[in-house]
Amino acid sequence: MPDATGLELIAQQLEGSTDVGEGAVLDTLYFRNRATLTVDPERIVAVLTQLRSLGYSFLASVHGSDYYPEQPRLGVHYELLDMKNIDRISVRVRLHTDAPELDSVTPQWPTANHPEREVYDMFGVVFRGHPDMRRILMPEDYEGHPQRRDFPIGGEPVLFTYNDHNHLGSPE
Numbered sequence: 001m002p003d004a005t006g007l008e009l010i011a012q013q014l015e016g017s018t019d020v021g022e023g024a025v026l027d028t029l030y031f032r033n034r035a036t037l038t039v040d041p042e043r044i045v046a047v048l049t050q051l052r053s054l055g056y057s058f059l060a061s062v063h064g065s066d067y068y069p070e071q072p073r074l075g076v077h078y079e080l081l082d083m084k085n086i087d088r089i090s091v092r093v094r095l096h097t098d099a100p101e102l103d104s105v106t107p108q109w110p111t112a113n114h115p116e117r118e119v120y121d122m123f124g125v126v127f128r129g130h131p132d133m134r135r136i137l138m139p140e141d142y143e144g145h146p147q148r149r150d151f152p153i154g155g156e157p158v159l160f161t162y163n164d165h166n167h168l169g170s171p172e
Helices: 004-016 041-053 110-123
Strands: 025-031 034-039 058-066 074-082 087-095 101-103 126-128
Touching: 004 025, 004 034, 004 041, 034 041, 041 074, 041 087, 041 101, 058 110, 087 101, 110 126
Parallel strands: 034 087, 101 126
Antiparallel strands: 025 034, 058 074, 074 087
């Protein structure tokens, strides 16, 4: 992992790149030996592409998170690995719930296909340009996004013979 200084140097290198540009890196965090870049959602593809050219060519995971009650509330996290130097960097974006849209990285990293669909299904983040943006875990007609923190907990009660009041007392 890049150390704190290495993370800042990577952020400066991204900001100085003509493909990424100034203002793309919103924050850096080095915590518990883990390097994280927070980037502008509109520049996620450019940032990840530039990181790929720096050696972080393996997209290990894409996952969502909900920072409720903070705003912007929704997060999408990308874990990139540099297999040659045995190095890792995390990249995250934050999105508002009123328009949770982000460009898909599936054209650059085909392995992002199913994880992006899962983030869409569980958190409601729409990935623009995704080749098959539909639910992957929940039924197509399911309403809501179960991993959001304001999603109602509970569900349908499971009926067993001891709590099915329609059949109690009627031996058949």
